[in-house]
Amino acid sequence: MKLSRNLSIALIIIANIAIDQISKVYVRSTMTEGARGKIDVIGDYFQLIWVENEGAFLGMGSDMNPTLKLIFLLILPTIVLGYVIYYIVKTKTLDRLSLIAFCCIVGGGIANVFDRIVLGSVTDFFFIDLGWKLKTGIFNVADLSVTTGMIILIFSNFLSKKKKSTIKS
Structure with a gap:
C-alpha cells in the first residue's frame, strides 16, 4: 500500500515531534537538572x-x-514553519530527499516552539566533546532533526545539480 504524499509528510513531521517530546519527557522525569546530574554515556x-x-x-x-x-x-518561527509546511505540500516537484529534509526541519522546529509555548524554555540534554575544539553546545532531538534536515537538503541540492550537469553533457 502506497501512502499519499500529504500523509507521508504528516507522518514524518509527527514522528520527529513525537521522538523529540518523548525524549524530553524522559529526561525531565529521570535526570537532575544541570552539571551535577550529568550522565557519561561514552x-x-x-x-x-x-x-x-x-x-x-x-x-x-x-x-x-x-x-x-x-x-x-x-511568532517568527511559527510563521516560517507554517510557510515551509505550505511550501512542501504545494510544491509537487520536490524530490524525495528534499521532502524528507523539509519534514525533519519542520518537525524539529515545531517541537522546540511547542516547548517554548508550554514550558517557556526548551529542554536540551545532549553534549558531545571530541576534544580540542570539536565540541557542541547542549542540544536535543529536535535540534538534531533540524540539523539532519539541513544536511540532507544540502546533499539533495548537490545531487540534483550534479544530475542536471550530467544530463546537459
Whole structure:
C-alpha cells in the first residue's frame, strides 16, 4: 500500500515531534537538572546534561526582553514553519530527499516552539566533546532533526545539480 504524499509528510513531521517530546519527557522525569546530574554515556565524549534553554541556538537570545523573545522565538518561527509546511505540500516537484529534509526541519522546529509555548524554555540534554575544539553546545532531538534536515537538503541540492550537469553533457 502506497501512502499519499500529504500523509507521508504528516507522518514524518509527527514522528520527529513525537521522538523529540518523548525524549524530553524522559529526561525531565529521570535526570537532575544541570552539571551535577550529568550522565557519561561514552566517557567524556558523549554526555547527557539536562538544561532548560530560554533562548535559541546555544542559548542566544536568552537575555532578550519578553517582547523580543515572543517575536523572535515564537511568532517568527511559527510563521516560517507554517510557510515551509505550505511550501512542501504545494510544491509537487520536490524530490524525495528534499521532502524528507523539509519534514525533519519542520518537525524539529515545531517541537522546540511547542516547548517554548508550554514550558517557556526548551529542554536540551545532549553534549558531545571530541576534544580540542570539536565540541557542541547542549542540544536535543529536535535540534538534531533540524540539523539532519539541513544536511540532507544540502546533499539533495548537490545531487540534483550534479544530475542536471550530467544530463546537459
